[in-house]
Amino acid sequence: MENRKTQIIELASSLIRKKGYSTFSYEEISKHFSVTKASIHYHFEKKEDLGLAVLDRLYQALLNYRSVLQQSSKPAEEKLYDCFIDLTRHFEKNDISLTTSLKADYCMLPESMKQKLQEIVELELSTIDEIVAEGIDDPAVNTRALAITILSTFEGALQYNRAMQKDFIPDIMYGINRLLRR
Amino acid sequence: MENRKTQIIELASSLIRKKGYSTFSYEEISKHFSVTKASIHYHFEKKEDLGLAVLDRLYQALLNYRSVLQQSSKPAEEKLYDCFIDLTRHFEKNDISLTTSLKADYCMLPESMKQKLQEIVELELSTIDEIVAEGIDDPAVNTRALAITILSTFEGALQYNRAMQKDFIPDIMYGINRLLRR
């Protein structure tokens, strides 16, 4: 069952978002599939291997997402708002983002995962930066700072959603609109 | 040593920020003070008791902070920027904020801590909202949404700092200034 490997990655990905890297366990993955812990260890010898597989999958998905965006011929502003919708949807489905959860657990990650996480974060930032820059002509504007502000805001808001059992996305969209308007 | 109790709360507070509530342990607290785990259990019978003590301390500190702000006679804009400086300093010293870390661990917290956390988050939001509102006359502006955006941005940025070993505060201050300016 080559498929089992993918199933494990998907479940791990969801568990990391919910509970964090150091708190999710082979035990709960094995129970979910009604197999033993040992068979999970067969697919991913160490927890670190599974963690890296989760990160690799995310990295590929992001690369793919960025290239779709780049090939789109929509006007920049529309692209950016599509992007916000994607972020919102992604977050509704997924509680909080994988990178947010891993950043919280950062000091407990193995070195290999820290490095991969940095690559992913850098890719996220530059993807948003590219779209923001496309929509803003003024060369005096620091678009990378805006991209960082936007992503920080989204990720922060998701954590508010989780703790307050309320949807703060409309509030931060109000803020982001104010931030971007001429 | 009634002082020991306070020392434990302070250490626990710092460990929760670094590693999260479910990952910090009585073991490491006891090692730090060169005593046994059992003596930590003497001061705080259950982990939940220690967690609540940490939250109570934060709640009191916040109440105190807010009342100092309210009594200040500075102009609103200055107050707000003092507040940003406090946030930045606090965050430099403390890696990420306690509430950010606890929001990431939210689903593993005992019910009592979830409730206390919500009270604290609400207090943080209303404190910032009050200052923002003081500085903005226009009744059409949704100051609470701005407060949420600002806090989300700060908390998100801290997690970026941690993972990227870089200081993103100047970037988000650029964004927040743009957000607040007339």
Add this chain to the structure above:
DNA sequence: GTCTATATCAAGATAGAC
């Protein structure tokens, strides 16, 4: 009031049977 000793459980991981 602080300790030792211990109980209990779940974690990550490995060896080797089938």
Add this chain to the structure above:
DNA sequence: GTCTATCTTGATATAGAC
């Protein structure tokens, strides 16, 4: 490819000595 069995470690927690 999946299993049983087992090891080791570290977690929360309790009982009871001093």
